[in-house]
Amino acid sequence: xxxxxxxxxxxxxxxxxxxxxxxxxxxxxxxxxxxxxxxxxxxxxxxxxxxxxxxxxxxxxxxxxxxxxxxxxxxxxxxxxxxxxxxxxxxxxxxxxxxxxxxxxxxxxxxxxxxxxxxxxxxxxxxxxxxxxxxxxxxxxxxxxxxxxxxxxxxxxx
Amino acid sequence: xxxxxxxxxxxxxxxxxxxxxxxxxxxxxxxxxxxxxxxxxxxxxxxxxxxxxxxxxxxxxxxxxxxxxxxxxxxxxxxxxxxxxxxxxxxxxxxxxxxxxxxxxxxxxxxxxxxxxxxxxxxxxxxxxxxxxxxxxxxxxxxxxxxxxxxxxxxxxxxx
Numbered sequence: 001x002x003x004x005x006x007x008x009x010x011x012x013x014x015x016x017x018x019x020x021x022x023x024x025x026x027x028x029x030x031x032x033x034x035x036x037x038x039x040x041x042x043x044x045x046x047x048x049x050x051x052x053x054x055x056x057x058x059x060x061x062x063x064x065x066x067x068x069x070x071x072x073x074x075x076x077x078x079x080x081x082x083x084x085x086x087x088x089x090x091x092x093x094x095x096x097x098x099x100x101x102x103x104x105x106x107x108x109x110x111x112x113x114x115x116x117x118x119x120x121x122x123x124x125x126x127x128x129x130x131x132x133x134x135x136x137x138x139x140x141x142x143x144x145x146x147x148x149x150x151x152x153x154x155x156x157x158x
Numbered sequence: 159x160x161x162x163x164x165x166x167x168x169x170x171x172x173x174x175x176x177x178x179x180x181x182x183x184x185x186x187x188x189x190x191x192x193x194x195x196x197x198x199x200x201x202x203x204x205x206x207x208x209x210x211x212x213x214x215x216x217x218x219x220x221x222x223x224x225x226x227x228x229x230x231x232x233x234x235x236x237x238x239x240x241x242x243x244x245x246x247x248x249x250x251x252x253x254x255x256x257x258x259x260x261x262x263x264x265x266x267x268x269x270x271x272x273x274x275x276x277x278x279x280x281x282x283x284x285x286x287x288x289x290x291x292x293x294x295x296x297x298x299x300x301x302x303x304x305x306x307x308x309x310x311x312x313x314x315x316x317x318x
Contacts, residue, residue, distance in 0.1 A: 108171035
């Protein structure tokens with residue numbers, strides 16, 4: 001995968017600057033997306049269910065399938081691109097294979113599970129709201145962790 | 159040294175996730191526009207008798223602009239892996255890449271033709287959309303085969 005000009009993140013000062021700012025600003029994507037999701041769906045499995053299926057007591061209309069699909073279509077694309085580029089840099093870090101592998105599996109699998117669970121919550125059962133909720137937190141959390149590792153490696157003197 | 163196994167793991171996940179993204183796009187297309195050119199004309203050009211408002215130029219731009227970036231980026235990121243493979247000939251790679259970009263362009267531009275009264279663009283949109291989805295499917299299938307083959311090769315080498 002030839003995304004980066006060098007396999008060494010310390011190759012030259014400008015390369016470090018580029019990766020550093022990319023990682024720094026992408027941190028705001030992961031954190032900002034969580035804030036956006038909290039506004040869109042709510043901050044608990046119960047409020048996510050209210051948004052998706054409506055709530056008579058609170059006079060909330062259920063979310064339309066079109067709106068849900070539009071949300072998945074956009075957020076999945078952004079999630080894939082953010083994680084894919086972050087993990088491409090993680091592969092270049094001086095970490096153990098197990099550590100890198102865990103970051104890849106945990107983040108990508110949680111994104112996949114979260115996306116599928118959201119559809120399953122809407123169509124199948126309320127129980128799927130839990131994998132959606134936890135999957136979303138995990139892939140954002142691992143994304144932030146990976147970016148912090150990248151920044152730590154870049155700031156380390158070599 | 160970067161582990162090739164980790165590379166393949168990341169790439170396989172990326173293929174599965176983008177396939178899901180394509181699936182959501184197909185679902186949205188069918189739900190929003192329908193399957194036939196007549197339904198597409200109705201959606202974009204509207205119908206006074208059925209009280210369906212025609213879509214505005216600004217409304218179309220709002221959808222078209224992010225799609226220019228998103229589709230170009232997706233095709234670029236995924237199709238560039240094709241350049242490192244020998245599974246299909248260079249001519250076929252050229253055809254696949256050309257087909258992906260041109261069908262995406264026709265798909266995105268067609269609604270503008272429809273709102274200005276050229277109903278033939280509904281046909282162009284249907285054909286371009288399904289061509290793009292099938293070509294993306296083909297690209298992902300080819301890449302999946304390549305990664306699978308390379309993974310098997312790695313396992314065979316490590317056993318020796």
